Amino acid sequence: MWTREAAHLAEERITITVDGRDVEVSNGELLIQAAQDNGTYIPRFCWHPRMKPVGMCRMCLVEVDSPRGKRMVTSCTTPCNDGMVVDTESAVVKKAQEGILEFLLINHPLDCPVCDRGGECPLQDQTMAYGPGESRFVEEKRHFEKPIEISDLVLLDRERCILCARCTRFSDEISGDPLIEFKERGNYTQVLTFPDEPFASYFSGNTVQICPVGALTAKPYRFRARPWDLEAVESTCTTCSVGCRISVQASQNQVLRFLGVDNDATNQSWLCDKGRFGFEAINSAERLTEPLVRGEDGELHPATWSDALDVVADRLSAVRGDEVAGLGGARGTNEEAFAFGKFLRTVVVTPHLDSQLADGLDPDLLVGLTPRASIDDLERARTIILWGPDLKEELPVLYLRVRRAAQELGANLIIVHPRRTGLDDVAARKVTYRPGDGASVLADLMADPALAEMIADGPIVGLIGRTGLAEDDRLPEAVAAWVRDLDGASLVPLTRRGNVYGALDMGIAPSLLPGRVSIADDAGRAALEEHWHLVPDGAGLDATGILDGLNAKTLKALVLLGSDPVRDHPDPVLARSALENAEFVVALDVFLNDSSARADVVLPVEGFAESEGTVTNLEGRVQKVNRLIPGPGQSR
Incomplete structure (x- = not known):
């Protein structure tokens, strides 16, 4: 792992000899x-x-050659220096490798045919490539109870463990959840959780992926498939707005697991458990598989697509365009959001559409804030100012990146939040305040000489968002203005839903047109009208305004695209009342949720891994989402 102190060494190139071949490497880089x-x-x-x-x-x-002759070293802890001569294939090295593998296999069970790691197991592969070929051990192997359920998602088979400490080191170094550790000594050393404390980490699935044997297995994947039976495609997780790269793997048209892909720009191979195990929703028996239309008895009944679309067309055409509104677009792809916005603006002819539900930042702030930082800028930041949601709860992999910057790379982390957060233990300074007092706290911080000294040197990365609904929704803009004026500062505004930025880019906001064009920009509107021919005048209503309009009967119809205002809006009573008072509601969704269950027509749509497109993460990075399996039933 690189540290900030060693970064200057990486700029110097040196020459070493590996197996008789001269190669150029970075000074101080680990030999392995x-x-x-x-x-x-x-x-x-x-x-x-x-x-x-x-x-x-x-x-x-x-x-490695030394002044006293050749000596054996561990290449994973040995830094390169100029002129180093390395032999990785000598008889001594091969003998050592055979010995290590023979020792590891003394107590390792030969259960490869039933082990989930079989076919992708580093121990299996390296035994074949570097092992002695046969074992001299004929005694009884060590036995443990198996498997042990150390959490709701992870099972532990102690007989298979080779004590590499990858799982314990990840939990301690990376996630900050040291809930799994070695116990006992000598031949009885084993990995276990603490008594009466499960492995309740938000990142437990990573230990399964990095385990080099089958000691840790994931319950949702256990005994489901072999690696050679799986089809895989690289895609982007849409659970939150970080945009982690993942490998989606399926067998017989059923998604069986997600694996993290090592992408420097976003997740560095790590995933949170919400993202990693979210694939189970794709296979849920509760998925919508056919259109539903509400009958005269007040209940939803199955219908054909043509009948359902006829009802939608008749009911929407019966009201004026500006009496219709749309909510959604932040949980799908950019292409779906664009089609949603174009349909509402040019076919229905309404300006009332919003991709957020009154719990995010102002759309004009989100698209117009500069200078923008990338997630990878955290690697070079000297100071990180976090005034926003608890990252561990809402943007878990961004939490890992900030934690690494503060703990390993030496960045000064300053947290301003009304409550305790997951990063408090690595913060250089934590400012806690009573919810609602954010404006006065900001004024105090701007006049604080100790803080001014701490943030005097850049680069500075500001992570700006809403800490809660008790704060004035204009506070993030004021915080961003303060941070932006600091020397060497750049900003990352934080959003909750997976594709808010993509939806805003596609114009799913009351004040924006596609391409981040303001609704008040006459030139931008004229350019769009050349292609769309008709764009409604003026700004539309936001999510709360739409719900108020439905209750007041000034709006009569609502189109929901993957949006659940009853569950997600800060005022669920308002949302529930609005849907009940609307004359017509059509929902496009993968599940029958609290909002779509109140719709007059429900159309089943394809979900993640069933459709292809792009999404945009919180730093503005556009990434591909790929299709691997067909949608269930009649979903489209």
Whole structure:
């Protein structure tokens, strides 16, 4: 793992010799990484490029020339220096590798045919490639009760564990949840949780993915498929707005697991459990599979697509365009949001549409805020100012990136929040205040000389969002204005839903047109009208205004695209009343939720991994979402 102190060394290039071949590497780079980057693979179990090296498994032993002759070193803990001569294939190295594997297999059960890791197991692969070929051990192996349920999602098989400490190190170094640890000593050393404390981490699934054997397995995937049975496609997680890259894997048209993809720009291979195990919703038996139309008895009944669309067309055409509104677009793709906005603005001819539900930031602030920072700018930040939601709860993988910057890279983390957050333990300064007093706290901070000294040196990254609904919704704009004026500062406004930025780019906001064009921009409107021919005049109503309009009968119809205002709007009573008072509601969704259950027509749509498109994350990065399986039933 690179540290800020070692960053200057990486700029210097040196030459080392690996197996008789001269290669150019970065000064101070770990030998195991340098060799791999230049085509020489050194076997390993405990080393992981995103964690600190520990040299525990000894599988990566190599010979290095020294003034006293050749000596064996662990390549995962040895930095490169100029002129280093390395031998990874000598007889001594091969003998050491065989010995390490023989020791590891003494107590390891030979249950590959029933192990979930079979076919993608590093221990299995390296035993075949570097092992002795046969074992001299004939005694009884060590036995433990198996498996142990250490959380609702993760099972532990202690017999398979090779004590590489990847899981315990991840929990301590990366996630900050040291809930799994070694216990006992000697031959009885084992990984376990603490008594009466489950492995209740938001990131427990990562330990399953990085485990080099089948000691940790995920309950949703256990005994479901073999790796060679899986079809896979790389995609983007849409659970939140971080935009983690994932591998979606399916068998027989059923998604069976998500794996994190190592992407420097976003998630660095990590996933939160909400994102990793969210695939179970795709396979849910409660998915909508056919259109539903409300009958004269007041109940929803199955219908054909043609009948359902006829009802929608008749009911929407019976009211004026400006009496119709739309909510949604932030949970799907950019292409779906664009089609939604174009339909409402040019076919229905209404300006009333919103992708947020009164719990986010002003759309003009979100699209117009500059200078913008990227997630990867956290790697170089000297100071991080976080005034927004608890990242561990709402943007979990961004929480991991901020935690790494503060804990490993030496950034000063300043948190301003009314409550305790998951990052408080690594903060250089935490400012806690009573909810609703944010404006006065901001004034105090702007006049604080100690804080001014702490943030004097850039680069500074400001993470700005809403800490809660008790705050004035104009506070984030004031905070952003303060941070932006600091030397070397850049900003990341924080949003909750997966594709808010994409929806805003597509014009799903009362004050915006596609392309982040203000509704008041005459030139932008004229350019759009050349293609759309008709664009409604003036700004529309936001989510709360739409719900108020439905209650007041000034609006008569509502179109919902993946939106559940009854569950998500800050005032669920208002939302419920609005849907009940609306003359007509049509919902396009994957489930029958609290809002779509009150609709007059419900249309089943394809969900994640069933449709193709793009999404835009909170830093403005556009990424691909790919299709792997067909949607259920008649969903489109």
